[in-house]
Amino acid sequence: MTQSTPALRLEGIVKAFPGVKALDNVSLSVMAGEVHALMGENGAGKSTLMKVLGGIYQPDAGTIYVAETPVVMSNPLDAKNKGIVFIHQELSLAEELSVAENVYLGELPRKSMGRVDWKTLFEKTDGILTRLKVNFDARTRVGDLSIANQQMVEIARALTVDAKAVIFDEPTASLTDAEKLVLFEVIDDLKSQGVGIVYISHRMEEIFKITDRVSVLRDGQYQDSVLTADTTEEAITRMMIGRNLDLSRAPVNHELGEIAIEVKDLSCGASFHNVSFQVRCGEVLGFYGLVGAGRTEIAETLFGLRQPSSGAIFLEGKETVINSPATAIREGISLVPEDRKTQGLVLGMNCRDNMTLPQIDDMKAGPFVSDGAEVALFDLYRDRLDIRTPGWRQTVGNLSGGNQQKIVIGKWLSMHPKVLIVDEPTRGIDVGSKSEIHKLIRELAAGGYAVIVISSEMPEVLHVADRIVAMYSGEIIKTFTSEDVTEDKLIQAISGITPK
Template identity: 50%
Template sequence: MKPAIALEGISKSFPGVKALSDVSLSLYPGSVTALVGENGAGKSTLVKILTGIYQPDSGSIRVADAETVFPTALSAARAGVTAIHQETVLFDELSVAENIFLGHAPRNRFGLIDWKKLNADARALLLRAGADFDPTIRLRDLGIAKKHLVAIARALSVDARVVIMDEPTAALSHKEIHELYALVERLKADGKAILFISHKFDEIFRIADRYTVFRDGTMVGEGLIADVAQDDLVRMMVGRAVGSVYPKKDVVIGEPVLTVSGYRHPTEFEDINFELRRGEILGFYGLVGAGRSEFMQSLIGITRPSAGAIRLDGEILVIRSPSEAIRSGIVYVPEERGRQGAIIGLPIFQNVTLPSLSRTSRSGFLKLANEFALAREYTSRLDLRAASLDQDVGTLSGGNQQKVVIAKWLATKPKVIILDEPTKGIDIGSKAAVHAFMSELAAEGLSVIMVSSEIPEIMGMSDRVIVMREGRIAGRFERDELTAEKLVRAAAGIVEAA
């Protein structure tokens, strides 16, 4: 069978970085190829070459056995290559339907947009993507998961021969993930060639037919998924044996640091009560829409509760803004690191030191050497992979961007750090590094709240777990009584049989 698209000998360099070195990849009609590798292995660069955002320094691209080039994203789209990105590229002020058909809206015989057909076609595409909501509403009114489904519908709106899915399930609920799997099967049946990028091995082994492994910008392995074991893929990815992904240390839990009582919001959550102790990792689990992120954002002043109290080290705390939370010693690493965590366009060292300028200045003047020293202190502990600390944070992989965001807030020397989906969309090596650092911080006495939708992560890293459902606490579990079944039942509202 001839490939739908084939890349041969592709190389790409950036100042100080060899992103890809002589890599080749073929995608076949009616087949799913999983592309795996650590963050920084070159996967994102390859996707940008496939979609016309970057041009390779050398090598060739063949579509339907004819050599071609993609000088622009539009040229790649016209050749039948479309992508569903982990970070959705959509427009909040447009409607869902307008986002789906942006640039190729159906038109009537007068050359004007046919709004009736646009909305009807958008609804059909949403249903095909596993979504059932009004295509005429503004995108800004949707949550992260539904925006991701809009991005999937947009990709389906073009007659693509190659579909690239970059961490497509990162923001989806359990039900939506299974609907996506069904969609992938339909795309295969339609003869589409699919490149599936994921760090979740259960997904890879469930839906992929073939695999390709990248490491440090080179292709180090490929073959049929039926012929490889998970441990073999990990060894190819990292080039070394990876220790426990959940290196939770036994820590002596101290006195209460943070106490939350009667916390409620008019629409998002109600009656939230808990204590967080010194050296404790407190996990918050729940399904998409459970209200976990909304509650965490209220703790740091992004939104205001309608009732409730916070005590920090026994003292009542009133938080009216994020700056007040930071000064009080409560910091928040958001779920959407690319939009809310890192400041794209600034170098690494400035991203790290921005909230801590009082630590790097003297007599009101910033000391560059102090900024670099502070940034180096915290990024080195997280094993940041970067050419230099003055590298634009936007050029880093997702895993390394997350390390920069965590380092930024730790540099403020907080008492409490809230980590919202801290390993979402990052590779197994970066995930292990973040988990190891979390465990070290708890051992040093920092109090950690971890919001996660991954049951293995919740069970592997938490001292206690609070489960939220529909804005309320649905269950509380100590570490020694945790089971996956208990977490799922509590999150789904399933009552234990008598």
């Protein structure tokens, strides 16, 4: 039950940058003891609003109230001291330090003469970790933790202060289902203590599971706030993008071609075992399973990032040894990786240079790279994939998630692969851009590409895949066609139960 006092209130927030008004008179209130979802497409203004709230940006107009007291956030530490805590999607941890040092970074308990009080530090941290039900302790080196556990360290930071409001930005992007449940328990605990929660996520199932209200931004403007219990996914989507989405599964209306890739009894250490499948030209094969099922490891093996311990890979009927990414690219296999920001893009480079990076040697005019050839290639795939950017000089890190993903896809399409592997194609992408990526994947298949899609989202694989491979603990349990698959059968299969 939410309380009647706002934990956080924003009134008339305006923020402009050269050529664009990022926030246009945005007002929003988050009640004490409420979980309040903030939604909108990439570029809608959510990140800018949170940076204003966190003291990274100063608003051009408007007022921030914490517990009905007007405040000025001069910097992130000032915001934290005023009770506003952020759990960022992008990890900001010092990997060489311990968990405890990261949790209390900048606020280490001290003894006389400024010495760190290690005993107190470790005890306080272990107390927080106990609440989070994690399987590591305060002395663990952060760099030795999985990405999911590093995310839990970020969350532990929020529990070190007397928070008035906690902002969670896509907090479950790297968490397993079990870790998500722990996170939701933590959020429920904070809620019961009267803390206001701002929950930013593109995952509709989470929004309807844990939030009390939903507010939507579009093009820097506040649209509306609604009770979660009184709305639907369709209504929220309409507010976010200003139109309805067609989520129907388009039937395959083209002939499938020859087998582009076939895998026979492929194994890779403990990651996956005796995996066999084939993908035809014009087909989308989906891989679905829980975290750790071996899906990404299969993709990395096909791309030469891992070496198989047994089995064989056949391309167009010919057995092929893929011992490196360079070999995979030469043989016609491309991989759009799970984490586009760290594995697929150089965020500080411009759009053109990211697009042409794998084939830069082929674009030389003598000893120099041909600018004209690079720009022509970028323009071709910008138009083909509808990449929205002011021009090729735009830094990739400034693009929305959907447009970043299109840059990665365009980079590999420009290499004319036989097989395109797309791992988590819409992770961290808003619902409107998701629809565009799904449509693009279907169009690529219709154009004759053999496409492998790996996804943790059941609606996604059901929507885009012609067949779905269900994996559990490194093994293929069953392969479904789009005609015989059901959600129940798929859930059974990824739980290790062979459906009838």
